Amino acid sequence: MAVGRTGASRKSLASSGVIDSRRRAAEGWAFMRRSMAGHWPVLWISVGCALVAAGSVASVPLLLGDAVNEGLLGRHWGHFAVDIVAIALLGTAQALASGGRRWWNGVASRQVESEMRRAFHDHLLFLDIAYHSNVNRGQLLSRVTSDLFQIQAVVASAPFWVGNAALAISVAVIMFVTSPVLAAVALVALPLVAVTSNRFSKRVRDAIADLQRQRGGLAGVVEETISGVRAVKGFGAEPEMGRRLDASADGVWREAMRVVRTRARFMPVLNTVPMIELAAVNWVGGYLVLHHRLSVGMLVAFNAYLASLTGPLQSIGAYIVMLQRAVVSGHRLGSIIGRKSAVPEPESPVPLPPGPGAIEFSGVKFAYPVTAGTGIAPGAPAGNGAVNGPARPAGKPAGGPEARLVLDGFDLSMEGGEVVAMVGPTGSGKTTVLSLLARLYDADAGLVRVDGVDVRRLSLATLRAAVAVVFEDSFLFDDTIAANLRVGRPSATDAEMARAAHLAQADEFIDELPLRYETPVGERGLALSGGQRQRLALARALLADPRVLVLDDATSSVDAPRELQVVRALAEARTGKTTLIISHRPATIAVADRVVLVEGGRVVAEGTHQSLMASSARYREVLGLDHLGDEESGEGAGMTVHV
Numbered sequence: 001m002a003v004g005r006t007g008a009s010r011k012s013l014a015s016s017g018v019i020d021s022r023r024r025a026a027e028g029w030a031f032m033r034r035s036m037a038g039h040w041p042v043l044w045i046s047v048g049c050a051l052v053a054a055g056s057v058a059s060v061p062l063l064l065g066d067a068v069n070e071g072l073l074g075r076h077w078g079h080f081a082v083d084i085v086a087i088a089l090l091g092t093a094q095a096l097a098s099g100g101r102r103w104w105n106g107v108a109s110r111q112v113e114s115e116m117r118r119a120f121h122d123h124l125l126f127l128d129i130a131y132h133s134n135v136n137r138g139q140l141l142s143r144v145t146s147d148l149f150q151i152q153a154v155v156a157s158a159p160f161w162v163g164n165a166a167l168a169i170s171v172a173v174i175m176f177v178t179s180p181v182l183a184a185v186a187l188v189a190l191p192l193v194a195v196t197s198n199r200f201s202k203r204v205r206d207a208i209a210d211l212q213r214q215r216g217g218l219a220g221v222v223e224e225t226i227s228g229v230r231a232v233k234g235f236g237a238e239p240e241m242g243r244r245l246d247a248s249a250d251g252v253w254r255e256a257m258r259v260v261r262t263r264a265r266f267m268p269v270l271n272t273v274p275m276i277e278l279a280a281v282n283w284v285g286g287y288l289v290l291h292h293r294l295s296v297g298m299l300v301a302f303n304a305y306l307a308s309l310t311g312p313l314q315s316i317g318a319y320i321v322m323l324q325r326a327v328v329s330g331h332r333l334g335s336i337i338g339r340k341s342a343v344p345e346p347e348s349p350v351p352l353p354p355g356p357g358a359i360e361f362s363g364v365k366f367a368y369p370v371t372a373g374t375g376i377a378p379g380a381p382a383g384n385g386a387v388n389g390p391a392r393p394a395g396k397p398a399g400g401p402e403a404r405l406v407l408d409g410f411d412l413s414m415e416g417g418e419v420v421a422m423v424g425p426t427g428s429g430k431t432t433v434l435s436l437l438a439r440l441y442d443a444d445a446g447l448v449r450v451d452g453v454d455v456r457r458l459s460l461a462t463l464r465a466a467v468a469v470v471f472e473d474s475f476l477f478d479d480t481i482a483a484n485l486r487v488g489r490p491s492a493t494d495a496e497m498a499r500a501a502h503l504a505q506a507d508e509f510i511d512e513l514p515l516r517y518e519t520p521v522g523e524r525g526l527a528l529s530g531g532q533r534q535r536l537a538l539a540r541a542l543l544a545d546p547r548v549l550v551l552d553d554a555t556s557s558v559d560a561p562r563e564l565q566v567v568r569a570l571a572e573a574r575t576g577k578t579t580l581i582i583s584h585r586p587a588t589i590a591v592a593d594r595v596v597l598v599e600g601g602r603v604v605a606e607g608t609h610q611s612l613m614a615s616s617a618r619y620r621e622v623l624g625l626d627h628l629g630d631e632e633s634g635e636g637a638g639m640t641v642h643v
Contacts, residue, residue, distance in 0.1 A: 050163030355451030356416020
């Protein structure tokens with residue numbers, strides 16, 4: 001009985017796998033059709049050229065047979081000359097049509113590739129941060145390079161294969177009209193080719209899907225190794241990364257060999273069929289010629305027709321592989337482009353009214369979903385993405401019953417122009433507060449408002465223009481200093497850029513560089529030190545001139561004396577604008593009008609730095625100053641910074 005259940009289970013799994021494979025194939029085909037929408041006029045021109053070329057090729061054997069019968073055997077030189085000239089003209093027409101086909105399908109295929117790449121890139125930027133926190137970057141790189149190329153290759157070759165199909169049909173019709181017996185002999189093996197091709201197509205599609213996934217994983221290992229090269233070298237982890245690469249490369253090799261084995265079983269059939277057909281046609285055709293039931297010229301024509309079919313027949317395997325790769329790639333690309341963001345644009349966005357940047361968090365609850373089997377919150381979206389929709393019930397975060405609430409009834413109000421510092425132990429939810437304010441995630445419950453407007457009712461562009469976040473990990477693009485500073489405000493003048501750099505204390509090292517603002521910063525800005533990168537990131541945010549500036553340990557890599565200069569300049573520059581700072585450095589915190597202590601997803605204490613130092617042992621502990629007594633915690637302890 002157990003065996004029976006096991007057998008039934010295997011059949012069910014196999015059936016499910018077949019259905020899933022068919023569904024992916026259907027989705028891949030649908031994506032390719034959508035991708036080619038708008039390009040059909042150019043493709044039809046290319047197809048027309050391919051049909052002209054196919055017609056030219058199909059006409060040549062008839063002229064060749066006539067030249068043999070009437071010209072050579074009939075000894076009519078004039079007739080022979082006319083046939084030869086006609087063959088030359090048809091050859092010229094075929095060459096010109098083939099050139100036109102290549103040009104027009106090249107235009108269409110490159111346009112399709114360019115549009116798909118732009119659509120893919122734009123949609124990646126549209127998707128929420130949670131998706132990017134969990135996705136394998138190597139898989140994304142594989143899709144934007146290899147998968148796009150597979151579809152472009154099929155679009156480019158489609159008119160050629162339409163021409164080949166038209167040629168095959170034309171040849172079959174002509175052969176049957178000329179000699180049904182010989183045509184039947186010549187084409188009897190085609191059903192075998194069709195059945196074999198269908199089986200090959202199904203097998204190779206699944207193998208290619210697995211191969212594409214393995215290639216994406218390999219790209220991910222390489223990308224991760226290069227991105228973390230400092231950590232790799234710092235820990236002497238080259239052998240371990242080599243083993244990871246070998247394991248991934250072995251997976252690619254196994255799947256590639258699976259494709260090779262499938263092709264090796266199929267290709268001999270396609271290569272053998274034309275030779276058998278040629279032998280059979282000449283055997284039967286020779287018999288018919290000897291018994292005066294077929295002319296020599298038509299036997300020559302039949303041989304020419306078989307020769308014209310040999311190439312298309314032998315390349316069917318290559319085209320099926322190409323087509324199945326494109327179908328798999330279409331599904332892989334479509335699965336991302338069709339994905340909805342967990343932080344969507346509102347259907348009817350409202351404008352942000354003029355205001356000083358007042359901020360309000362009211363009863364906010366938020367939890368990251370738990371990755372199955374790990375208990376680790378990886379940063380996947382917890383918000384339901386609904387605009388002004390019902391919040392999730394309390395205690396039921398997006399991550400399920402095991403998800404831990406990071407914010408649990410978080411309340412905080414900031415007046416416009418106020419500078420607030422946020423302090424708390426690791427995991428207390430500080431960075432999550434900033435992420436919800438910039439709407440990198442949506443809250444599970446409660447409201448986040450800027451100048452009285454729910455952030456979910458604002459367009460993302462409006463919100464991001466009003467709220468600028470500078471994270472501790474200061475990412476710079478592989479471009480010049482000037483280009484990096486102008487990311488948030490491309491129209492900024494040189495004078496405005498220089499002022500922002502001065503306020504962030506970045507002009508000190510910029511002026512020492514030979515190319516100053518035109519100096520390349522290298523990939524991720526690694527040509528600069530951590531402190532220099534942070535100051536440039538701060539200058540970039542100041543240049544964008546947001547209504548609300550949010551700093552997440554944005555000066556952690558800057559030395560203490562220069563940090564003091566930065567916060568003083570920041571206090572002067574941000575007069576009348578709201579600033580929210582996460583930091584554990586007393587010099588940075590002391591510049592704030594108010595300090596809030598966050599723990600357990602809630603604000604548990606607030607006041608000035610001096611008052612909290614005097615009244616809250618937990619506050620001193622979080623700052624690492626718990627060795628100071630109450631009587632030492634005020635100005636006498638040297639913690640006050642005058643700005």
